[in-house]
Amino acid sequence: MKKCGHFKDLILTDYIDGRLDKNAVAALESHLLECSDCSAFFKEVKNTAVSPFHRALQQPPPAGLWEAVKQAVEQEEQPGFGENFINGLKGWMVFPRLVPVAATLVLMLLAGGVSLTTLQADRAQEKADAAYLVSLFNAGGGASSSDNTSLGTPIEKYFL
């Protein structure tokens, strides 16, 4: 019977758990009075699927549980290597303005070092070029060892 199916669904949940409103309870209980099948079903649900759990004994937590929890919490609170490293980084982040300042200083030092090296290299190169040109001039004739007099050339004026 369709009606019975509907009532059985209610018996399995809302009725047995006390969630039906007064009108719904009245309709269902009126049906139970006239339907022996649903009435038997209700008793069966109550006795076999609900009551055994209502009478279930609450077990006390084992004595060692608190000690185990306390120990685990203490262990968790001791930082490991990875956590130390992260905490160290976090410590740096406490002074967030220092980080860009330090980075700028490092960059400036690096840039300064590179410029100085380049300047020194340029000067050394200039000297080398000059020496090379002088040697060319000396080797190119007119530059005998006894001829130290000026030839009046512009290159001579520049180097000598």
Next chain:
Amino acid sequence: MDIAQDILIRASRGEAQAFEEVYKATSGFVYNVALRIVNNREDALEVAQEVFLIVHDKLKTFRFESSFKTWVYRITANTAINFAKKNSRLKSVPFEESLMEPPAENEALTQMDQEYHNRLVEKLLGELNCEQRACVVLRDIQGLSYEEMAQALNININTVRSRLKRAREKLLSLKQSVDYEKVRTF
């Protein structure tokens, strides 16, 4: 289980004594829910320990917008269900062994009856899947409302209703194997 808000705040700041108060107020139901969902004392101990570690860690994020009790139920149910799913080593005992042996008459009846009843509950829960078991435990053993169950299990009320219905139908189908007359005498 009522815990003053200041205790929760102190516990969330790492005060050991306050956390012990939280433990004392919640360990009973945490252990029992864990025990009934994983259906095994050894595993329940492990789950309960994990639950309290999570509570300790997450307490600082608890906003007091929902009930603390429901929050702990939620952590417990989730942890226990996940544990049961991962391990799926519920030590199921056949009915023939566990429930077809009524207490011997020459022994202390009350204690034997209780033991028998406890084995019956274990066996019945062992026949349900994790989600159904959690629903039955929260509703019929812990007495939570559908609304509290929905929050604790993060499901809607219709799903609560549906899981309870399926669980109870399954339990009805086992009735041939169980000596309920014996159980009813308690």
